[in-house]
Amino acid sequence: MKGRERHCDLSCQEISVIPKYLTAMKSKDLIVYILFAISAIVVLPFAAWALLSPYGSVFFLCVTMMYLFYFLAALVMLPIMLVRLCWKQTRARALLWLLVIAVYVPCFLLGNAWEHRVWTARWEAFTRRSQPLIAAINDYERQHGVPPESLTVLVPDYLSAVPDTGMRACSEFQYFTGEDARQQYAGNPWALQVLPPVFGVGFDVVLYFPRQNYPKQGYGGWLERVGDWAYVHE
Numbered sequence: 578m579k580g581r582e583r584h585c586d587l588s589c590q591e592i593s594v595i596p597k598y599l600t601a602m603k604s605k606d607l608i609v610y611i612l613f614a615i616s617a618i619v620v621l622p623f624a625a626w627a628l629l630s631p632y633g634s635v636f637f638l639c640v641t642m643m644y645l646f647y648f649l650a651a652l653v654m655l656p657i658m659l660v661r662l663c664w665k666q667t668r669a670r671a672l673l674w675l676l677v678i679a680v681y682v683p684c685f686l687l688g689n690a691w692e693h694r695v696w697t698a699r700w701e702a703f704t705r706r707s708q709p710l711i712a713a714i715n716d717y718e719r720q721h722g723v724p725p726e727s728l729t730v731l732v733p734d735y736l737s738a739v740p741d742t743g744m745r746a747c748s749e750f751q752y753f754t755g756e757d758a759r760q761q762y763a764g765n766p767w768a769l770q771v772l773p774p775v776f777g778v779g780f781d782v783v784l785y786f787p788r789q790n791y792p793k794q795g796y797g798g799w800l801e802r803v804g805d806w807a808y809v810h811e
Contacts, residue, residue, distance in 0.1 A: 614681035615680065617684045617688040617689075620640065620644065621689055622692045622694070624640045625641070625696045626699060628641075629699035629700070630744065630745070631743055634746060638774050638775070639776070642776045647681070648681070648682070651678045651681050659675070662675075699744075700783065700806070701804050703742060704806045707806070709736070710739075710740050710769075715787070717730070724754045742771055749771075751772070752769055753770065754766065763786060764788070765787055765790070780797075782796060783803070783806055783809070784796070785805065786807070791807040795809075796809045
């Protein structure tokens, strides 16, 4: 009987660890962590939309990278917390973190998928906004036999002003023509380029070729068609 009573006492003490742990201020941390995990579903697609808006800034890119950093941290912590389950002293804290990880990982993956959809939709909207500029270059080329030397040549006969991209974080069109354009851009007489906002030392690029002869690989990455443009993923 004494052995059973002792075993019962130990079991009760072990079971009571989690409630005591959660009531000692840690329950507030749990709520904060869970809310942050769920927020990835909304914040990630919103950040992509805001980044490529007329009033966007690279701040929203930093927000996205913060969520990515915590996702990678969660993957690193997962096996560590599973090992810590083996010790009673660390079991309660490990269970808490495993719960947070179990919520955050699927929420991040879902938010990341929606972020990609928003990102693609914003670039598709950009390709439609760029049509007047492309039409003006084509009109100039038809009338003069050669593409304009620069975009400013189109003003005021073809455009009232040189347009921007409509995205504050990457507002400028880069225009290339002449022999350099033919050599660098698959024989096209001219090309347009936009540099998207990206995090880190690498860079992506969005290209427009009038001949639409985009390669599958090149320019430092692989190309994904977005409307009449091509997005180069480094």
